[in-house]
Amino acid sequence: MSETKIGFIGVGFMGHGMAKNLMEKGYPLWIKGNRNRTPVDNLVRLGATEVASSREMAETCDIIHLCLSNSPQVESAFRGPDGILAGARKGLIVIDTTTADPTSTAVLAQELAAKGGTFVDAPLGRTPKEAEAGTLDAMVGCDDATFAAIKPVLDCWAGNITHVGPTGSGHKMKLLMNFISMGYASLYAEVTVLGAAVGIPPAKVRQVIGSSRLTNGFFDTFMTYAVDRDREIHKFTIANAAKDLRYVNAMADNAGLMTVMAAAAKQYFAQVEASGHGGDYVPMITDHVGRLNGLDMEAEAAKGRD
Structure with missing residues (x-):
């Protein structure tokens, strides 16, 4: 020992x-x-x-x-x-x-x-x-x-x-990483809901994107919830994501930078947290975007799912 x-x-x-x-x-x-x-x-x-x-x-x-x-x-x-x-x-x-x-x-x-x-x-x-x-x-x-x-x-x-x-470098790098991942989450949520709204179910989005050069590990876990509804696949809360995005935006402010996408992602997660869903995990942001647009993503996920 x-x-x-x-x-x-x-x-x-x-x-x-x-x-x-x-x-x-x-x-x-x-x-x-x-x-x-x-x-x-x-x-x-x-x-x-x-x-x-x-x-x-x-x-x-x-x-x-x-x-x-x-x-x-x-x-x-x-x-x-x-x-x-x-x-x-x-x-x-x-x-x-x-x-x-x-x-x-x-x-x-x-x-x-x-x-x-x-x-x-x-x-x-x-x-x-x-x-x-x-x-x-x-x-x-x-x-x-x-x-x-x-x-x-x-x-x-x-x-x-x-x-x-x-x-200090490690914490700065981690904020850059989480900016990417929460930006992905916001993008994937919008894409999944938009697809459902125009007749392309989440399962088909996963099949096409997941077999293309656009796939990645974050996409895999995100869509495992969006399609298969596995709550445990990505246990990182929306409240923590919102906190990280606040830190990202503060870091950008301190550096004197204009960061439109960081600000947009921050508002996405802040809105979900303010609605009382901060304890949900990050992939569940898809359900929130669906609700804002009048879609039941639980029902949409079942369409075309094996």
Whole structure:
């Protein structure tokens, strides 16, 4: 077993599999749970130690992973009398796998550095399925020496690791990736509903596009819901997507750029969230677009489906 003590805050859809793989690769693990006890209790049964606070984890562990929903949650884990910074000591490394606001990342990195620690941003690509398999994508922001030091740890839960650049680069790259994916989602939803409206069912759209050069992995999972109605195929909520698109647009504003498509995608997801469907998963945006246009996409999906 490795002597490096690993902490993990946020053992939800993605974090549970990542934490499990760290233990399976021989790292002693400390975890901090949230409201959902199921993944926490499972990891404790497998040998993890539960702590009561982020401060306790920082006082105990050499490396802490964060896998949370947004930057306010990351900031809360860092600050306050029971936060990471209160227990941080020289040499502590915090790996934030959250899809976060790069502006917040820069500030937290400075605050941790003042305590002698190092902040690494390593947001994730792929889904909970790959998290459980230990084959996630990771886009990493940190200096070269830190990357070399943490690479064996990243290898436990990631199959495709890219060192993007200095701290903050990973979070910026992840926002670019999610801009593409949520742009795809908006486009695919409109295409699927438009097709249904003019007599081309979702199954036929999937057949034609899925066998052409326009296909991709995101199209496959998106259309698996749109046609087969598999709710579990892409477990990423509309609320999280809306948050990411807000961060994308803020990043563009900070860079002084005009980004029409980013703004349009943001409004799409903001509208769905405001309608009370933020807990739905991203492919379900097709149903929302259908409702706006008077179409029942459940019924449309059944047409022509094998």
